[in-house]
Amino acid sequence: MERRQGPPGGRSSRQAAALLAAAVLSSGFLLTQAQEEIPVTAEPPQPLQGQDITLTPGGKPDIVQCVWNRGEPSLSNQILTYIPSLSPPEQMEGASFTGRETAGPGCSLHIRNVILNDTGTYTVLKTVRGGAEVGRVRIEVLAAILSSGFLLTQAQEEIPVTAEPPQLLQGQDVTLTPGGKPDIVQCTWYRGEPSLPNQILTYVLSFSPPEQLDGANFTGRETPGPGCSLHIRSLTLNDTGNYTVVKTVRGGAEVGHVHIEVLAAVLSSGFLLTQAQAEIPVTAEPPQPLQGQDVTLTPGGKLDIVQCTWYRGEPSLPNQILTYVPSFSPPEQLDGASFTGRETPGPGCSLHIRSLMLNDTGTYTVVKTVRGGSEVGSVPIEVLEMLSPPNLWPEEVTVEEHENITINCATSKGSNANVYWLKDGKPIPVKSVLSDLNRTLTVPDVSRDDGGTYTCQVWNPANSATSNPSYITVMRVGIENGQ
Missing domain, CATH: 2.60.40.10 (Immunoglobulins)
Incomplete structure (x- = not known):
């Protein structure tokens, strides 16, 4: 020794x-x-x-x-x-x-x-x-591949296997559940036919607690579950194929097969498609939405839709809002990097956006996969600000002739908010000077004709608002108040 x-x-x-x-x-x-x-x-x-x-x-x-x-x-x-x-x-x-x-x-x-x-x-x-x-x-060492089918000599009973969901999209999870007897000793799952290179994992339910032994085809995304089910996370296109389970049950063995097909979530992303795309119109309702309102974007084109993908801007993964697959039953939605939680797909691959914000302004693109080809359409939307009445200050000014006066209109500085000034409900004097995006009014070398009631008005194509008045009094030089 x-x-x-x-x-x-x-x-x-x-x-x-x-x-x-x-x-x-x-x-x-x-x-x-x-x-x-x-x-x-x-x-x-x-x-x-x-x-x-x-x-x-x-x-x-x-x-x-x-x-x-x-x-x-x-x-x-x-x-x-x-x-x-x-x-x-x-x-x-x-x-x-x-x-x-x-x-x-x-x-x-x-x-x-x-x-x-x-x-x-x-x-x-x-x-x-x-x-x-x-x-x-x-x-007694139990063979990890005892239930591998190709090593079993006894007859195997055929059992059904179900996939949930039955129609799979790239990035989703799936659970494969075998039927058959519930009194299970162990089971082995394979990609394809039973063989050591195809073995995903063996699951031994007769142990307490149950044990999992990983095989050559284990990717780290597979987990066994109740009834020897197999859960696969974050599906890839390569997961498409046949899956086989071999169960060792009390008194015999069972075998079941199921085929799954993983549909590319970004098949309709436009930048991945090589075939020609037909240009289609997209309408926005309402056409000039207001901040806080909802809008629905509806593409035209063919009605026999496999799936569609919506983007903020040009088609790219960072711009992807969601992919909608109406060909599934029920239809499925896969959210992208630009999904905010306010977007919902609808009939005809329309996109409904709730509670619009100013930064939702931009161009929206949809790429549709339809029977026989693909279609692409885009629509610009401008979210208009809900305007509040401006604040005009000072509210009251008394000056002498030949002095300058300055009035400020505090309001939104949004790109689509325009400011106009009025004196006694009419256009302001020609000599008036506007600055700071028309938010500041200066009247140089005032005369008594320049006195009056000034207001500012802010407006955009959807709404407008008028400020409080500012009262300007112009006195002759050398004349005191009250004289």
């Missing part, structure tokens, strides 16, 4: 020889003293091919050494001898050591990556202070 030593020094050759003799002596078939039977536990109790397992003996904790065997104790069956009484503890490997076994606390045995041939009875012989103990445990 091979011996793994601790740090050199501190141990004579006589001591080492004595320990080696003791290791062999405790192999059971050389021991003459009575051995106390002890329990051994396996964790997990039903290991799956490829998993790790730990065998832990009971009994007294004051251990001199222990020997693990595959089967009954013998030199040919010996896995390893572990001597925790040394400092540091030492492990000596036997004829049945595979390189996957490690001794641990309490003389436990840890086996990595168990294989089907690891199935069998394991025996531990412990030398403890004042005697010896023996324990046995049987483990």
